[in-house]
Amino acid sequence: MSDVQYDDFLSRIYDEAPYFGRERARELEQYNAFYFAHLHDKSRRILEIGSGTGMLTVPLARAGFLVDSVDISSAMHEVLAEKLSAEDESVARRVRRILADATTHVGEEPYDTIAMPEGVVIALPSRELQIALFESCHRNLRVGGRLYADFAQPRWKVVYEQTLQEHTRFRMHSGDEYLLSVTFRNDRHTQIEEWDVVFAKQGVPPEPIEVKVSFRFLSYSELQFMLERCGFKVIAIDVNHSHGRGFAVIAEKV
Ligand SMILES: C[S@@+](CC[C@H](N)C(=O)[O-])C[C@H]1O[C@@H](n2cnc3c(N)ncnc32)[C@H](O)[C@@H]1O
Structure with missing residues (x-):
């Protein structure tokens, strides 16, 4: 292994x-529409958490x-920095990149x-x-400030079968x-799904690269409970975000 x-x-x-960013990148406007429908104030800074490669940031x-834009990964920040350097300087200047654990x-x-x-x-x-x-x-x-978030729902095939392999x-x-x-490996009890991913670059010699990632999916009721427990009032949870692929959440600090 590499x-x-x-x-x-x-x-x-x-x-x-x-499985990673491709679907979002291909339908970026549709995924980002939730944020553009609700964010209007251009005079105050927005805190973006988990900016990744900047698909919403840019x-x-x-x-x-x-x-x-806060992200824990310096490699993700580097990709964002490269995208910003290809933008007009006025665009790049609007973004402050913050390397931190959110x-x-x-x-x-x-x-x-x-x-x-x-x-x-x-992803946590x-x-x-x-x-x-x-x-x-x-x-x-x-107080009164709002959190906007979106994230994927689990694929039920993985939840039901517990282990599934795709190529x-x-x-x-x-x-x-x-x-x-x-x-894909799912644990119904912990709600944690682990992905063992192998990228095999085609060519001679083949060079497989292994990646492991884990997710913990949230149900509607647990999400609502967590937000309220953390001091939020839930304004809306759209369970049909991006054609049912994910949740979009609005919560207000009380
Ligand atoms: C699934 S990716 C999503 C990236 C991006 N939001 C997008 O739209 O494609 C999750 C991102 O969260 C970041 N992340 C994970 N744990 C974090 C933490 N504790 N603090 C800040 N960022 C974190 C990762 O580095 C990664 O960039």
Whole structure:
């Protein structure tokens, strides 16, 4: 197996890899529409948590929003920095990149708005970490400030079968072709789903790269309970976000 660092490799491939960012990247406007429908104030900075490769960050900055983008991964920040450097300078200047753990991060100011796009909640694979994240959102908002988040629901086939293996091929814009094999393992008790992913770059010699990721999915009722327990009033939970693939949540600090 290659010793390529998971973080560095995955951040480079993220936007083009099936199961990771590809679906979002292909339908970006549709996924981001939830945020654009609710965010209007361009005079105050938005705290974005789990900015990843910037699939929401860059469109927000292009639209004139000021964004403080927190992510724990320096490799993800690097991809975002490269995307911003290809933008007009006025766009790039609207984004402050903050390398930090969102569960403990304390921003400079209490924000009016926090945006948590696509998956950072479920990417924290324990109940304790997810609660720590919502507590951190609460700490970083002013009273009356709002949290907007979206994340995927589990695939029921994986939940029912507990273990499932899938294989697919994809080609990057660079021309590199990969055979992607994913073994999904679900634990109904902990709600944790583990993915053992192997990217086999096609060519001679083949160079497989192993990636392991875990998610903890949330049900409607647990999400509502967690948010209320962390000091939020739930304004709306759309369980049909992006054609039923995920939840979109609005919660207000009380
Ligand atoms: C599933 S990706 C989503 C990326 C991005 N939001 C998008 O729209 O594609 C989750 C992101 O959360 C980040 N992340 C995970 N744990 C974190 C933490 N404790 N604090 C801050 N960011 C975190 C990861 O580095 C990754 O960029």
